[in-house]
Amino acid sequence: xxxxxxxxxxxxxxxxxxxxxxxxxxxxxxxxxxxxxxxxxxxxxxxxxxxxxxxxxxxxxxxxxxxxxxxxxxxxxxxxxxxxxxxxxxxxxxxxxxxxxxxxxxxxxxxxxxxxxxxxxxxxxxxxxxxxxxxxxxxxxxxxxxxxxxxxxxxxxxxxxxxxxxxxxxxxxxxxxxxxxxxxxxxxxxxxxxxxxxxxxxxxxxxxxxxxxxxxxxxxxxxxxxxxxxxxxxxxxxxxxxxxxxxxxxxxxxxxxxxxxxxxxxxxxxxxxxxxxxxxxxxxxxxxxxxxxxxxxxxxxxxxxxxxxxxxxxxxxxxxxxxxxxxxxxxxxxxxxxxxxxxxxxxxxxxxxxxxxxxxxxxxxxxxxxxxxxxxxxxxxxxxxxxxxxxxxxxxxxxxxxxxxxxxxxxxxxxxxxxxxxxxx
Amino acid sequence: xxxxxxxxxxxxxxxxxxxxxxxxxxxxxxxxxxxxxxxxxxxxxxxxxxxxxxxxxxxxxxxxxxxxxxxxxxxxxxxxxxxxxxxxxxxxxxxxxxxxxxxxxxxxxxxxxxxxxxxxxxxxxxxxxxxxxxxxxxxxxxxxxxxxxxxxxxxxxxxxxxxxxxxxxxxxxxxxxxxxxxxxxxxxxxxxxxxxxxxxxxxxxxxxxxxxxxxxxxxxxxxxxxxxxxxxxxxxxxxxxxxxxxxxxxxxxxxxxxxxxxxxxxxxxxxxxxxxxxxxxxxxxxxxxxxxxxxxxxxxxxxxxxxxxxxxxxxxxxxxxxxxxxxxxxxxxxxxxxxxxxxxxxxxxxxxxxxxxxxxxxxxxxxxxxxxxxxxxxxxxxxxxxxxxxxxxxxxxxxxxxxxxxxxxxxxxxxxxxxxxxxxx
Numbered sequence: 001x002x003x004x005x006x007x008x009x010x011x012x013x014x015x016x017x018x019x020x021x022x023x024x025x026x027x028x029x030x031x032x033x034x035x036x037x038x039x040x041x042x043x044x045x046x047x048x049x050x051x052x053x054x055x056x057x058x059x060x061x062x063x064x065x066x067x068x069x070x071x072x073x074x075x076x077x078x079x080x081x082x083x084x085x086x087x088x089x090x091x092x093x094x095x096x097x098x099x100x101x102x103x104x105x106x107x108x109x110x111x112x113x114x115x116x117x118x119x120x121x122x123x124x125x126x127x128x129x130x131x132x133x134x135x136x137x138x139x140x141x142x143x144x145x146x147x148x149x150x151x152x153x154x155x156x157x158x159x160x161x162x163x164x165x166x167x168x169x170x171x172x173x174x175x176x177x178x179x180x181x182x183x184x185x186x187x188x189x190x191x192x193x194x195x196x197x198x199x200x201x202x203x204x205x206x207x208x209x210x211x212x213x214x215x216x217x218x219x220x221x222x223x224x225x226x227x228x229x230x231x232x233x234x235x236x237x238x239x240x241x242x243x244x245x246x247x248x249x250x251x252x253x254x255x256x257x258x259x260x261x262x263x264x265x266x267x268x269x270x271x272x273x274x275x276x277x278x279x280x281x282x283x284x285x286x287x288x289x290x291x292x293x294x295x296x297x298x299x300x301x302x303x304x305x306x307x308x309x310x311x312x313x314x315x316x317x318x319x320x321x322x323x324x325x326x327x328x329x330x331x332x333x334x335x336x337x338x339x340x341x342x343x344x345x346x347x348x349x350x351x352x353x354x355x356x357x358x359x360x361x362x363x364x365x366x367x368x369x370x371x372x373x374x375x376x377x378x379x380x381x382x383x384x385x386x387x388x389x390x391x392x393x394x395x396x397x398x399x400x401x402x403x404x405x406x407x408x409x410x411x412x413x414x415x416x417x418x419x420x421x422x423x424x425x
Numbered sequence: 426x427x428x429x430x431x432x433x434x435x436x437x438x439x440x441x442x443x444x445x446x447x448x449x450x451x452x453x454x455x456x457x458x459x460x461x462x463x464x465x466x467x468x469x470x471x472x473x474x475x476x477x478x479x480x481x482x483x484x485x486x487x488x489x490x491x492x493x494x495x496x497x498x499x500x501x502x503x504x505x506x507x508x509x510x511x512x513x514x515x516x517x518x519x520x521x522x523x524x525x526x527x528x529x530x531x532x533x534x535x536x537x538x539x540x541x542x543x544x545x546x547x548x549x550x551x552x553x554x555x556x557x558x559x560x561x562x563x564x565x566x567x568x569x570x571x572x573x574x575x576x577x578x579x580x581x582x583x584x585x586x587x588x589x590x591x592x593x594x595x596x597x598x599x600x601x602x603x604x605x606x607x608x609x610x611x612x613x614x615x616x617x618x619x620x621x622x623x624x625x626x627x628x629x630x631x632x633x634x635x636x637x638x639x640x641x642x643x644x645x646x647x648x649x650x651x652x653x654x655x656x657x658x659x660x661x662x663x664x665x666x667x668x669x670x671x672x673x674x675x676x677x678x679x680x681x682x683x684x685x686x687x688x689x690x691x692x693x694x695x696x697x698x699x700x701x702x703x704x705x706x707x708x709x710x711x712x713x714x715x716x717x718x719x720x721x722x723x724x725x726x727x728x729x730x731x732x733x734x735x736x737x738x739x740x741x742x743x744x745x746x747x748x749x750x751x752x753x754x755x756x757x758x759x760x761x762x763x764x765x766x767x768x769x770x771x772x773x774x775x776x777x778x779x780x781x782x783x784x785x786x787x788x789x790x791x792x793x794x795x796x797x798x799x800x801x802x803x804x805x806x807x808x809x810x811x812x813x814x815x816x817x818x819x820x821x822x823x824x825x826x827x828x829x830x831x832x833x834x835x836x837x838x839x840x841x842x843x844x845x846x847x848x849x850x
Contacts, residue, residue: 011652012663013652013656013663015453015463016450016454016457016652017454018654018663019654019656020445024440024468028441029441029442032441038441039470039475040467040468040469040475041440041468042465042468043465044464044465044466045463045464047464050465053465053486057478057482057485060482073629073633075630075632075633075636075653077651116631117631117634120630123637124633165655167826204498204499204500205499205541205545205546206542207500208499208500209544209548211501212501212545225437227437227438227441227471228500228502229436229438229444236443238437238438287740289719292723293722293723293727294712294714294719294720294738294740295723297719297740298717298718298719300718301740304793304794304795304828306718306742307796310743311742312740312741312743312746312750313739313742314737314739314750315722315737315739315740317731317732318735318737318780320781321780324779324781325750325779355743355745355749369729370729370730371732405592407723
């Protein structure tokens with residue numbers, strides 16, 4: 001029986017969607033690594049009664065550990081320590097050592113700004129040095145300390161109180177896990193394995209049918225916890241199981257590999273971005289983009305080390321730029337239109353030549369919402385991938401979605417075309 | 426007293442963070458427009474007992490309406506309709522008309538793919554046509570119908586069942602709101618107003634101090650619900666209030682405008698992106714990017730209509746590209762280094778010249794994680810914004826954060842520099 005956990009994310013800015021929560025997902029991965037089962041994530045605003053209700057819900061659900069993120073800042077709407085102390089049946093006290101540590105962090109930060117009121121800063125620091133008695137206090141990474149707070153009685157989960165900014169939360173996590181309080185609450189858990197498969201170029205219903213076949217044919221299928229989802233136009237299949245169910249996992253992998261050989265591109269958890277990065281190692285790529293407006297170059301340069309193989313890119317949003325920076329013949333644009341397989345091809349040629357690259361991608365399309373015609377509707381995108389030694393792959397799909405989705409999916413299609421061309425498939 | 430709502434997001438892929446939830450935030454905005462107060466968002470995996478527990482929690486919290494998203498797909502882990510029917514005390518029945526409507530949507534979709542098993546598709550369609558008796562059924566937008574399900578007894582919230590894909594959920598929402606069942610559950614609500622202020626170039630503690638002053642000096646301050654947060658290096662202050670509290674809001678606005686005149690850039694809800702787009706109207710901009718790898722061009726072309734003023738950009742990741750595509754003197758790079766205010770300036774000049782632009786941005790920096798030195802550490806970024814008629818603004822901040830944050834913040838700083846230069850401030 002593994003330990004169970006719940007996460008409480010606080011902050012009206014998260015509840016109302018002005019800020020996207022990155023902490024729930026990150027903590028979910030960490031819990032999985034520890035073999036702790038995550039049952040619930042709840043999000044509330046800055047109202048203490050709503051946060052208290054959510055902690056109460058997690059207690060009723062019998063979780064062993066509750067993790068809160070956010071609400072530790074210097075402003076008056078940051079009430080987490082107070083709510084958690086009350087929940088755990090503990091009082092708040094002022095921790096002078098922690099106040100000194102916070103002041104040591106806040107001081108240099110404050111000097112970066114002009115005209116900061118020192119009294120405002122001191123008031124914030126005093127507030128942040130209030131922690132529950134009997135809790136393990138975690139040193140601040142930013143300006144806010146965290147805490148691991150066991151229940152004062154025997155009932156209820158131990159609460160891990162972490163700051164909202166993802167960098168601070170992530171840096172503080174190891175210290176939280178290392179406390180005896182954390183260990184006491186979660187000790188004796190079993191470990192899980194997790195495997196991720198990724199497929200590209202088929203609808204989700206196909207994998208659903210394969211899972212129905214697996215339910216019939218794979219021995220021990222019931223021991224596998226499988227979820228499927230569509231993500232950036234790829235189908236992702238994630239399987240979680242206890243070590244004893246490994247044979248069932250291998251049988252499932254064999255079944256999926258057999259039925260979806262042409263669309264299954266990742267069985268080891270690697271993403272298409274990582275695979276393309278590896279294939280580009282030792283090569284030199286140049287990009288020529290129109291409708292994606294730089295997203296393809298930004299995607300390729302997202303990974304550290306990409307300066308080893310990305311020479312650069314041209315965003316040729318205007319026809320003039322296609323001609324002056326990529327050498328696309330204006331007569332060609334006149335004849336077949338800026339959004340055409342021919343122009344995508346000429347853009348890729350231009351990128352090869354102008355950057356002295358050995359690999360290039362040309363993308364031109366109609367991202368919308370305006371600019372579509374019957375022959376070239378919104379979502380029509382022409383992509384050409386080629387190498388200096390003459391290998392070419394061209395596609396002109398009509399992609400679904402709105403402007404943002406069409407731009408993003410165009411880069412996904414281009415990534416998979418790059419993979420295919422560079423693998424020589 | 427306004428109606429209260431809760432949102433239940435289902436899906437192991439969301440719980441475990443492989444997919445980010447976009448539905449909670451979107452629904453939060455819609456509820457606000459309707460004057461319905463959102464109290465809780467909860468996220469669970471594909472386990473029916475966890476979803477039932479979360480619905481039970483919302484019932485205990487006395488919400489009038491619970492909205493679920495996800496779990497309506499054709500696969501076996503999609504159990505929402507079943508769980509909601511049981512929660513509402515209603516049985517599932519097969520709806521033949523809905524099955525025909527689903528089949529009409531699924532048919533053409535299926536023909537886009539090769540080798541699709543028609544029996545798999547039919548099984549999925551049959552499953553998706555199971556709906557709770559006594560509920561208002563919402564026609565499918567994708568392949569899944571939704572429902573508005575009142576409780577069979579008098580107790581508990583009405584449940585609005587919506588699909589997981591954001592596009593489908595958003596398209597189905599008006600039909601859900603239009604049902605008599607929705608109206609009966611939420612009728613008689615008060616309306617709220619919401620105002621957003623945005624500031625750039627100061628720490629969050631400054632606004633906290635201003636709010637402490639406001640608490641003392643602004644009459645009716647207690648009637649304002651204020652949240653502050655840091656977002657993409659900007660401070661956002663959102664204030665919600667009932668119409669009667671408008672004078673307090675205006676007093677607060679005056680106080681903030683007075684204390685933060687040099688950093689307050691938006692009082693009408695507009696984003697920096699929208700403001701820059703407006704300022705660029707009638708102009709022609711070219712970009713020259715190194716460490717941001719195309720993100721600045723991608724950000725400027727994210728808004729529809731940007732082809733009217735974005736000519737294009739060069740991502741000059743290699744020094745050769747800086748020289749060949751932007752005309753940066755290699756001797757300059759040799760002398761002062763590729764990451765330097767001088768090279769950022771020369772890149773902007775190159776963008777002006779090569780694109781025939783009247784406005785240009787040059788960005789070069791150390792995004793990390795490698796490549797930092799003592800003089801030019803990770804996060805050091807040089808940005809130059811200039812116009813063809815000779816106005817120039819240059820900055821070389823050291824930005825905090827990891828590679829992704831440094832790249833993103835660089836574009837935010839550049840956006841604010843563009844705004845300042847084009848406003849002539």
